C-alpha cells in the first residue's frame with residue numbers, strides 16, 4: 001500500500017516535471033521566433049507598439065512611485081544610440097528603423113523604462129559621477145538597466161505577441 005503510494009507520487013512528480021520542462025522550452029522557442037520579427041512585419045504602428053510595451057513595463061516592473069514615462073520615436077538609426085532617456089523632460093527616445101528586429105526594440109524599451117524608474121527612485125543623481133568613476137559599461141545604473149531588460153525581454157515578447165499582435 002505504502003509502496004503503491006510512493007509509486008503514484010513519483011509518477012505525478014515526474015509528469016509535472018516533464019510538463020514544466022516542456023512549457024519552459026516551448027516559451028523559449030516561441031520568444032526566440034517572435035523576437036526575430038521585423039518592425040515592418042507588425043500589423044500596428046511603431047508608436048502603438050512602443051505604447052503597449054511601456055504599458056507592459058508599467059504593469060510588470062514599475063515600483064509604487066514610478067510614473068509612466070513619455071516617449072518619442074525617431075524613425076531612423078542613430079549612429080551612437082539605440083535609445084536614450086532624457087532626464088530633464090523625463091522622456092524616452094527610441095530610434096526605430098526599417099528592418100529592426102522587435103527583440104531589440106523590446107529590450108531598448110525595458111532598458112529606458114528602468115532609467116525612468118531609477119529617476120523616480122533617486123533622481124539619477126549619481127549617474128555622471130558613476131560614469132566618471134566606473135565608465136559607461138560598469139555604471140551601476142546601466143548595469144541594472146541591462147540586467148532587467150535581458151531578464152524580462154522574453155516575457156514581454158510573449159505578452160505583446162499573445163495579447164496585442166495576435167489579436
Ligand SMILES: [Zn+2]
Pocket residue numbers: 111115141142145
Ligand atoms: Zn542605459
